[in-house]
Amino acid sequence: MTLGTNRVAADWQWNRSRLAPAPRSWKNVAGMAVAIAICEIMGMEFLLISYSIAQTTTSNQAEFAWFWIGMILIELPLVGIIVNRVSSEAARYALLILLGILTYAPKLLRDPTSPDYHDEFAHWRDVYDIIATGKLFQPVPIVPIVSRYPGLHSTVAALVNATGLTIWQGATLLILMLHVTLLLGIAALAQSIGFDSRTAALAAVMYSFNSSFLYFDTEFGYESMAITLLVWALFSFVQAIRAEPGRGRAAWCGVTVLLSAGTAVTHHLSAINLAVIMGMVSLALSIPALARRQGWVRAAVTAWTLTLITGLSIAGWIHFVAPGTVAYLSPYLGSGLSELMQLATGSSGGRQLFSASLSPWWEHQAGFGVTVIAFAAAIAGLLLIRNRIKGGLLPRGRPRSILIGFTALGLIYFPSTLFVLSPAGAEGARRSWAISWIGLAILTAPAAVWLLDWAERRVRALHRISIRTSLAVLLAIALVGGTAAGLDPSYRFPGPFLYGSDARSETPELDAMSQWFLSRFGPGNNIVTDRYTGLIIASYGLQDTANPSAGFPTYDLYLDKPGQPIGPAFLLEELGSSNYLYLIVDKRMAFDIPHVGVYFEPDEPSSFVLPDGQPEFEGRLGKFNTALWMDKVFQSDNYSVYRMNLPAASDTYQDHAVEFQGRLSVG
Amino acid sequence: MDANDNSVRRSGTPWRVAWPCWLLVLFACLAVTRMLPAGEGRAVVAAPILLAVPGALTLGALLAGRNLAGVWFGCLAALLSMIWAAFASLALYVLHMSITAESTYWCLLLICAPLAAMAQVRLIRGRPGPPADVGADRLRVKAGYSLAAVVAGVALLAGGTYGYLHVPHPVPVGYTWIAWSGAQVQGIIPVGGSGITMPFEIEHQQADTAAFRLTAVWTGADRQHSLARPVTMRIGPDQTMRGALAIPPPPGGCTYRIVVTMTELGQVQPQSWSINADVRHQGQRQNACAS
Numbered sequence: 001m002t003l004g005t006n007r008v009a010a011d012w013q014w015n016r017s018r019l020a021p022a023p024r025s026w027k028n029v030a031g032m033a034v035a036i037a038i039c040e041i042m043g044m045e046f047l048l049i050s051y052s053i054a055q056t057t058t059s060n061q062a063e064f065a066w067f068w069i070g071m072i073l074i075e076l077p078l079v080g081i082i083v084n085r086v087s088s089e090a091a092r093y094a095l096l097i098l099l100g101i102l103t104y105a106p107k108l109l110r111d112p113t114s115p116d117y118h119d120e121f122a123h124w125r126d127v128y129d130i131i132a133t134g135k136l137f138q139p140v141p142i143v144p145i146v147s148r149y150p151g152l153h154s155t156v157a158a159l160v161n162a163t164g165l166t167i168w169q170g171a172t173l174l175i176l177m178l179h180v181t182l183l184l185g186i187a188a189l190a191q192s193i194g195f196d197s198r199t200a201a202l203a204a205v206m207y208s209f210n211s212s213f214l215y216f217d218t219e220f221g222y223e224s225m226a227i228t229l230l231v232w233a234l235f236s237f238v239q240a241i242r243a244e245p246g247r248g249r250a251a252w253c254g255v256t257v258l259l260s261a262g263t264a265v266t267h268h269l270s271a272i273n274l275a276v277i278m279g280m281v282s283l284a285l286s287i288p289a290l291a292r293r294q295g296w297v298r299a300a301v302t303a304w305t306l307t308l309i310t311g312l313s314i315a316g317w318i319h320f321v322a323p324g325t326v327a328y329l330s331p332y333l334g335s336g337l338s339e340l341m342q343l344a345t346g347s348s349g350g351r352q353l354f355s356a357s358l359s360p361w362w363e364h365q366a367g368f369g370v371t372v373i374a375f376a377a378a379i380a381g382l383l384l385i386r387n388r389i390k391g392g393l394l395p396r397g398r399p400r401s402i403l404i405g406f407t408a409l410g411l412i413y414f415p416s417t418l419f420v421l422s423p424a425g426a427e428g429a430r431r432s433w434a435i436s437w438i439g440l441a442i443l444t445a446p447a448a449v450w451l452l453d454w455a456e457r458r459v460r461a462l463h464r465i466s467i468r469t470s471l472a473v474l475l476a477i478a479l480v481g482g483t484a485a486g487l488d489p490s491y492r493f494p495g496p497f498l499y500g501s502d503a504r505s506e507t508p509e510l511d512a513m514s515q516w517f518l519s520r521f522g523p524g525n526n527i528v529t530d531r532y533t534g535l536i537i538a539s540y541g542l543q544d545t546a547n548p549s550a551g552f553p554t555y556d557l558y559l560d561k562p563g564q565p566i567g568p569a570f571l572l573e574e575l576g577s578s579n580y581l582y583l584i585v586d587k588r589m590a591f592d593i594p595h596v597g598v599y600f601e602p603d604e605p606s607s608f609v610l611p612d613g614q615p616e617f618e619g620r621l622g623k624f625n626t627a628l629w630m631d632k633v634f635q636s637d638n639y640s641v642y643r644m645n646l647p648a649a650s651d652t653y654q655d656h657a658v659e660f661q662g663r664l665s666v667g
Numbered sequence: 668m669d670a671n672d673n674s675v676r677r678s679g680t681p682w683r684v685a686w687p688c689w690l691l692v693l694f695a696c697l698a699v700t701r702m703l704p705a706g707e708g709r710a711v712v713a714a715p716i717l718l719a720v721p722g723a724l725t726l727g728a729l730l731a732g733r734n735l736a737g738v739w740f741g742c743l744a745a746l747l748s749m750i751w752a753a754f755a756s757l758a759l760y761v762l763h764m765s766i767t768a769e770s771t772y773w774c775l776l777l778i779c780a781p782l783a784a785m786a787q788v789r790l791i792r793g794r795p796g797p798p799a800d801v802g803a804d805r806l807r808v809k810a811g812y813s814l815a816a817v818v819a820g821v822a823l824l825a826g827g828t829y830g831y832l833h834v835p836h837p838v839p840v841g842y843t844w845i846a847w848s849g850a851q852v853q854g855i856i857p858v859g860g861s862g863i864t865m866p867f868e869i870e871h872q873q874a875d876t877a878a879f880r881l882t883a884v885w886t887g888a889d890r891q892h893s894l895a896r897p898v899t900m901r902i903g904p905d906q907t908m909r910g911a912l913a914i915p916p917p918p919g920g921c922t923y924r925i926v927v928t929m930t931e932l933g934q935v936q937p938q939s940w941s942i943n944a945d946v947r948h949q950g951q952r953q954n955a956c957a958s
Contacts, residue, residue: 037819041823101820102824108824109827112828158775162717163713177745181745232746251729258725258750508841508842512872516846633846635844636940637844651855652921654885662914663913664898665910666869666909
């Protein structure tokens, strides 16, 4: 018997329905393995075809079809074996490992050699700074808050220092490990709650359908590490609660504290979510109607103590190390709630879902469909819990309380989907699904297993096959829809340059400008530029870009009309006193609307795009060539670099023709 | 000597009796891996040690005597190792020590040593375990499944990555740029009595040769005036070219804005690139300009 597997599973198995002994029909295991291998190789090949098509076109929808056929070929055969009653526990977890590795392919193949996503550049820069300076907490201009949470960065730096890998190689290795560990963590958590290995593995599979799993939680970002730490902290938390008082409980408490502290120094929101989930479970353990059984008070005290320690470690970290966290997080929730209220009262219109998306209609439909499927599965899961309680199969005690705690977590998913209608709340809602789906997977997996077993009991083969096919179709819809509801296709697929896209703005020209700048002026110069140029110049270029805001409106520099003085004056004064020496202008600002809708930062004034769909910057960028306090030191096809000589001197320029001749030479 | 000792002795291999000590030795050997060339080769050896040993020792120190499924043990060991790496960096930061390969190694070794000692003590004091060979085969089979899955998954992922990197990709869009080189432009450039030469650089990262015309003008408060005779040039693919603008001392004490412009020839809508700078005669006072 091993802890976390058979011991707890034996407490109350979900699937006690009388089924015939599992048929040992896999006499030809080798044949099955070959078939699976062919599916996996073909699936991978289809992914390559999909990405190759996507690279050459902006809107050819064939890439979506190839991609999903590939993913279905990769995932469904593995899921089929995982949920089969014949499979052994070891085989199931081995296949989960395989599934975890292969579901990293879409993100890895997006660009195997370098960062792509907005936040990845910030994390890359932070690791670079740790290695270069030997110190933590170096300011990161792209997303300043990331440097206050060094869990991921210091781990990658340690790996890079020990192995000599590049930062990107080290990050890729670490994120792959974390991705696989996340999937196994869901299974471990489900088993620690009391599921058998089949249901637990299916819970992990269902979790993998959440919108963050394929791309967002595989990016080189602190969330990717923190979500895995969170899941395993919950696993050890449940183990601590379920262990008998004494050394065993103390040991698991120790593991929980370590993992919670690790989460607290890695990512703010994940750490807060961890404390909230622990609080929910602790609350469920404190309700006598759910928990009253021998030793329940001590278990509740343990749970609350661990929750308190976690909460205090998060609060301590935020207070002493990352005080900017509250200011960073609060606008998202505040704006989201207020927009939702406005939506409810009809005082403003909501977001048009998938309005700017490049993805095909069937992905949109699947995106809506996944919520319906999840809702139906959640209802089935709730009914199953009710039946178990009524049937005495889920008596009062810790297992029931823990399950109810996680069920409550899963049900948060449904109200959170409303936030998708609010522009400010959409991002937060999507990110919350990686958390709420932990509970949702635990709630719905037993229902799915029950359905499979019910299908197996059908006498007629046609019925069995129909039900299984329907389940496979539902899984495919959940897979497609879950991902479609998450990230924009410009993030998911490689492709040609797309102006104003975080993930497709890097070009050889931008890289060349950035490297020219670095070699000419060295690192650490203060620079004013737009969001997309800033990603590269502040990461590989090692420069410090301004973070525009209402109090430091650097975008106003771009807005002044030709002939008007560039300002406002207080901004120039601040730029001068803060030693901002360079301005970089991408001329496409004057005639392109950014794909993600903003030129500089999410809170910039919406008036930058005029009602006729033209950018407000049109015809306003040439003024930098004639501003007498600026020197243009570089120009490429799209980028101009200006040296700002602030404060502006009152020089007198020659105003009439004089004899002044020089000589040009090249070669 | 007591029953526990006997049970430990009975339980067989040196590994089972003293795995915490062996792991500590293994971690100490991380220093030796520095002799391997940096990169993938060293990573194959060093990464598993760094990302497994501190966590495994932590589990040994905390959970000794409690069986944990192999997969779960591996996952927790990896995560705890990552956490220790982060905590080691924090400790170094608090101690005002630079975070380097060496300092991180010593810090982690300091963490691992007491953990190994605790794990070893717990192992010795632990309750009698089953004879070594009971369940060992089953464990080996389980580990074999997981290992096979890792090998198959990594092979497929590596194969996919190799394939993706080696299929034809669209040719990157080229570009051209011009920039001042030489001394940095910082405000108005003073020009001495013998004049000044201002070097610049042109890079043409395109597949084809292109022809350009270089012009230089000076502007004052308004109009443009020719500063130098235009030069026509051809630049081949992926070529860098250097150029220079030599100017005499500007007349009077006024400031002059000089602009070097490069225009592509033979195009319906010719693109142009320019750089500029302000110059003034070093020996003249600015109030001479007004006169």
